């Protein structure tokens with residue numbers, strides 16, 4: 001699908017989409033919890049759908065309720081694959097594959113794990129090194145998909161490298177908790193994306209599952225005490241700060257916006273977008289469950305995105321509208337996302353007349369304060385966050401643009417074009 005976006009002023013009020021980071025974790029927690037969980041405000045993104053499909057295949061019983069919530073009867077630690085070929089499909093979701101592989105390893109039976117698109121080339125060799133230490137037999141395609149695992153995983157004291165992604169640790173924490181790890185420690189070297197681990201620990205707590213003690217993100221200790229997680233849990237999926245970042249930046253560069261359903265006390269990494277928007281000079285009001293942003297004179301800013309890498313695309317859309325050179329730290333790991341995001345942002349924003357330098361771990365965005373279209377055809381590179389950054393950039397451009405492979409947004413935020421259209425953006429399927 002291609003979408004065209006015309007220069008547009010933004011104003012109005014909308015409600016945030018559900019966070020796929022929270023929804024996928026809720027699915028995993030509901031699977032490994034014995035007994036019932038009711039998940040309200042469930043996400044509808046492709047990654048969320050993949051997670052629901054996976055937990056069903058690993059033994060959860062899912063019922064859609066009349067009010068739109070989902071009831072999940074969990075499998076506890078008795079993970080028994082029930083698909084015809086013992087295969088789970090993770091779609092394009094990095095979190096799903098990295099979280100559900102250790103959970104699937106709780107099963108005594110072999111589970112095959114596949115995915116599609118960019119997921120086929122994202123690194124999974126972590127599992128080749130770690131799972132055998134936990135008594136799991138693992139086979140991968142030279143560190144990539146497809147994988148197959150045969151457990152059951154037995155929690156052990158281990159040391160892992162957290163410098164590529166926090167998602168592997170999220171998976172191990174979930175699996176250790178489900179396996180009732182007792183007097184066991186996961187030691188982590190150089191953990192990145194730390195707030196995502198806070199979110200994982202929060203979900204373990206909310207679902208009554210066994211929680212480890214977090215020693216400064218350097219080690220996670222599972223005590224010997226037993227946990228009873230059989231009580232029914234009701235969990236509401238919170239609004240998505242990662243998608244919100246695009247909406248709030250749209251308000252900051254092209255008018256004003258009120259976004260409801262995002263929480264100031266959220267553990268989500270991407271709520272840090274507020275700091276960047278404030279530093280750039282827009283007017284911002286943060287309430288407990290909503291944020292208002294209004295455009296003002298915008299100037300370049302400095303930002304460390306090491307722990308919130310998904311903010312690069314909206315930050316670039318913001319920086320393009322700020323006079324001066326914006327410096328964003330944390331570039332290195334963008335290579336391993338749905339596209340090589342440093343390069344794709346550089347290529348696509350060059351079409352807006354914006355020059356981007358990539359230096360080791362630092363991105364420099366040379367903002368001119370105006371966006372002059374040099375090439376009308378942008379390409380998402382099948383990356384949802386590049387499609388959304390292009391659409392936000394187009395709001396203040398001097399000409400209409402068209403975005404190829406614009407349906408990439410379905411990975412995290414299927415409502416995105418509808419939401420910006422409701423705020424006044426002229427968006428059309430081309």
Ligand SMILES: O=C(O)C1=C[C@@H](OP(=O)(O)O)[C@@H](O)[C@H](O)C1
Pocket residue numbers: 020021022095164165166167170192193196309310333
């Ligand atoms: O746990 C999560 O929900 C996520 C963690 C982050 O990945 P890394 O830990 O690989 O940075 C983030 O980029 C991804 O979109 C979602």
Ligand SMILES: C=C(OP(=O)(O)O)C(=O)O
Pocket residue numbers: 092093094095096310337338385412
């Ligand atoms: C990188 C992302 O997700 P995941 O790693 O879960 O595929 C993302 O949402 O930008």
